Structures are given as C-alpha cells and as structure tokens.
Amino acid sequence: MRVEVGHGAVTALLHLVPGHSQWPAELDEIEHPPQELWLRGRPELLARQPRVAVVGTRSPTPYGELQAARLAAFLALRGISVVSGLARGIDACAHRAALEAGGSTLAVLGSGVDRPWPDSELSRLMAEEGCLLSEFPPGQAPRRHHFPWRNRLIAGLARVVVVVEAAYASGSLITARWAVDQGRSVFAIPGRVDHPMARGCHRLLREGAELLESPADLLPALGLEDEAAQPAALPAHPALEALRGGTLTADELGQRIGRPAAETLVALVELELAGAVARGPGGLYRLVAPSRRSARKGE
Secondary structure (H helix, E strand, O other): OOOEEOOEEOOOEEEEOOOOOOOOHHHHHOOOOOOOEEEEEOHHHHHOOOEEEEEOOOOOOHHHHHHHHHHHHHHHHOOOEEEEOOOOOHHHHHHHHHHHOOOOEEEEOOOOOOOOOOOOHHHHHHHHHOEEEEOOOOOOOOOOOHHHHHHHHHHHHOOEEEEOOOOOOOHHHHHHHHHHHOOOEEEEOOOOOOOHHHHHHHHHHHOOOEEOOOHHHHHHHHOOOOOOOOOOOOOOOHHHHHOOOOOEOHHHHHHHHOOOHHHHHHHHHHHHHOOOEEEOHHHOEEEOOHHHHHHHHHO
C-alpha cells in the first residue's frame, strides 16, 4: 500500500500481522508481543540473521561515536544485521556505518514509519536502503512514552544487545533490561571512569553484562567462529600508503587522505578484517607486515 503524507507519497508501506510470511517470529516469544508491525524500506532485511542491537546515548563522546561505527561496520561486513532506534548519537552512528559498509540495518521507531523521528537525511536513507519498523500506525507522531516501550522490540529482534555509551539512568539501560528479561545476551563497552556517559555501561558491567573490548568478542554469543565470513581480498586503499611508517587514529587518517571519518572507519574495519592493519591502544592503527599477516591467517 502507499500512504500520502504532506505534499507527496512516501515509500510503500507493508503491514504485517502474526502469521504473515515476513513476520519476525522471535517477537511472538517476548513479553507483550506486538499485534501488528508497519514496515517501510526493504522487507527482505527482516529475514537477515543473526541480528545485534547497538544502542546508546544521544550525546556521545567522539570515543563513543568511533566505537559504535567500528562495531556496526564490523557486523555489517560479516553479514550480521544491526538493529537500533534511529535516535541521534549512538543509534545514528550505528545505522550510518552499517549502511556505508553495504550491510543490513533495521530501525525500530517510537512513531509511525511515515513520520520517523528525527526526520533527517539518515531516516530517508534508511527508508530506501535499510528498514524502518514500528508497531504504531502510519500518521502516529512520536510520543515520549513510546520510546521506552519500543525498546522491548529492539531487544526482541536481536540475539545480542550492545550498549556503547549511556548515562547512569538511560533509555539504553531500559533496552538492556528488556534484553535480560527476554533471555538475550547483553554486552557493554567500558569508558572513562570519570565520564558521565560511561556510568551506565559500568553499571551494566557490575550487574553482570559481558565486557566488550573488541567487536570479535560478540562472535561466540552469535554462534560464529572468528574466521567466519571473511571478506574477499581488498583492493589497494589510500589508507595503506598513509599508514606506512607510522600510526594514526581514524580521524587523523581521514584528514590525511581527505575522506569523511565514517568512510575511513569502514575502510579500516575492512582492512583490519583482511589482516592488513591492526588497531592498538588509543585507537591507533598501524600496518601489519605481510609475514605477520600470513602467520595470523594460519593460526
């Protein structure tokens, strides 16, 4: 069906109910399952498994943005779907990095799919290349109480939930609580001990969440081997030449080669997966010598 909004028509919307061939059956198993879902975008993405939810604060630090994008790009390049809530900050970083890596990403909304919030270039891109989902009907405006409620669907769609950065009392922790109740695995990325946006993650770690130091830490929880789904050999990239003889952060490298930070980070994840570069303390990337690269692939 098509829905007219404002002065034009939005992308065709799909209405799903339990029993529909594209209905995500895992949502039938959660407490308070939805009775219907509206979808805008690419419905085939609902079939992509496994899925990982990446959530966090709307006011991230540069460190949090970097970790969210690095994680989402890693997942996307391995064929793992990224689920989040389209909010500014960590959610947006995760969706954007997954799209730029050519992967699958789904956003669960606290409004109708024809009225995504925030309405932005990213939401329009998600409606074309990703997937927008909501249990609220078309035309429904965002409401404050919708967002904690929709978080149960973010957790329910995912096999694993990762909290990147969050305040001590954060909506991301609500998603983590739903995940625990639904029997999902919860991971948290640690931050600076004196930063308020790290307190939520540290709280989860004290309460039993798994520590995430590397994106590869998620693979056992997803039933995947560390060597699974390795991407094909990569063509030459300007990042390789720029790293020759030194170490650089993703931001420094992007400035040196004249590429946007997010695009540079996706390239670095690809090169890291291929064994061409390694990430060290402080987020510094360096080249891996060919001999060491071969040895690592043979381990």
